Amino acid sequence: INGTGIGREEYLQAVKSVQFDVKAYFRSTYGAETGGDFWTGEYGGEIPYQKLADEAIDLLKYRHAVYDTAEEKGYIQKEDASYTSIVNRMEEENLARKEKKENGEAVYGLTEYSLDQYLDYEMSSFRESYINDPENKDMEVSEEELLSYYENGGAIVGEDGETLPLDETKAALINQIRQNRYEEMIQDRVEDSGVTADMDKLYAFTLNHI
Numbered sequence: 001i002n003g004t005g006i007g008r009e010e011y012l013q014a015v016k017s018v019q020f021d022v023k024a025y026f027r028s029t030y031g032a033e034t035g036g037d038f039w040t041g042e043y044g045g046e047i048p049y050q051k052l053a054d055e056a057i058d059l060l061k062y063r064h065a066v067y068d069t070a071e072e073k074g075y076i077q078k079e080d081a082s083y084t085s086i087v088n089r090m091e092e093e094n095l096a097r098k099e100k101k102e103n104g105e106a107v108y109g110l111t112e113y114s115l116d117q118y119l120d121y122e123m124s125s126f127r128e129s130y131i132n133d134p135e136n137k138d139m140e141v142s143e144e145e146l147l148s149y150y151e152n153g154g155a156i157v158g159e160d161g162e163t164l165p166l167d168e169t170k171a172a173l174i175n176q177i178r179q180n181r182y183e184e185m186i187q188d189r190v191e192d193s194g195v196t197a198d199m200d201k202l203y204a205f206t207l208n209h210i
Contacts, residue, residue, distance in 0.1 A: 001057075001060060001061055001064050001193055001194070001195055002064065002068070002193055002194055003194075004064065006060060007083060009083065010060070010083040011056065011060070012209055013083075013115060014056040014057075014059045014060050014063075015052060015053070015056045015206060015209065015210075017056070017059060017116050018052065018055040018056050018059055019052060019210070021055070022048060022051055022052045022055055023038075023048075025051070026038070026043055026046075026048055026051075029043070029044070030043040030044055032048075039052070039207060039210055040207070049203065049206055049207040049210060050203050050206075052206055052210070053199075053202050053203050053206040056206070057195060057197075058190070061190045061193045061195065062186065062190050063119065063123070064193070065186045065189035065190050065193065066123045066126060066127075066186055067081040067123075067126075068081070068189070069126070069130070069185070069186065069189065070126040070129075070130075073126075073129070073130060073136070075125075075126050075129050075130075076126070086115075086118070086119065086122070087115065089118070089122075090113055090115060090118040093113060093118065094112045094113055097110075097111055097112060098111070098112070127179070127182055130182055131175070131178035131179055131181075131182050137185070138178075138181040138185070139178050139181070141174045141177050141178065145177065146166070146170065146173060146174060146177070147166070149173060149176075149177055150166050150173060154173060154176065154177070155169070155173075156169045156172060156173070
């Protein structure tokens with residue numbers, strides 16, 4: 001992906017991450033039964049194990065776009081953006097949380113992260129760092145932009161079903177606008193990502209490791 005090699009473990013972890021959603025897609029779209037020879041079947045011209053590989057690549061493109069952006073902004077060093085470094089940080093964090101729990105200390109949040117959860121945690125922290133810096137691209141929100149967002153479907157609705165006033169929800173709306181713009185920026189990077197792979201070999205590898 002953009003010249004960065006993807007190792008076996010990183011790829012298979014991405015495959016595992018999207019496997020449930022791929023099954024759900026074929027169940028809801030085609031009413032497919034996901035047992036037996038499901039992965040090699042064909043549904044509406046789509047073959048599940050090939051879609052699994054495609055979705056895993058898309059997930060990896062997204063993750064790398066987030067980490068590349070974080071690296072450019074100085075939130076993380078280049079060597080710390082590798083898959084191995086991420087796994088090591090997760091293991092260190094889990095060990096620290098385990099020791100705190102054993103010592104009777106307070107542990108906030110999860111007592112142990114899975115890799116998917118840890119990746120979400122780090123990527124969320126990068127996003128928050130980015131959107132909370134108004135000097136970053138498109139993070140300055142004008143009053144006109146805020147009003148337009150509010151009037152065109154962005155307003156927050158209260159528990160009673162009533163639309164909350166702009167002045168009471170201004171901070172939350174600005175935060176949502178910034179999050180939307182951040183995601184658009186990341187998606188632009190994803191779409192611009194170059195992937196070099198022999199897809200026939202990758203499909204076969206994926207099928208052999210489901």
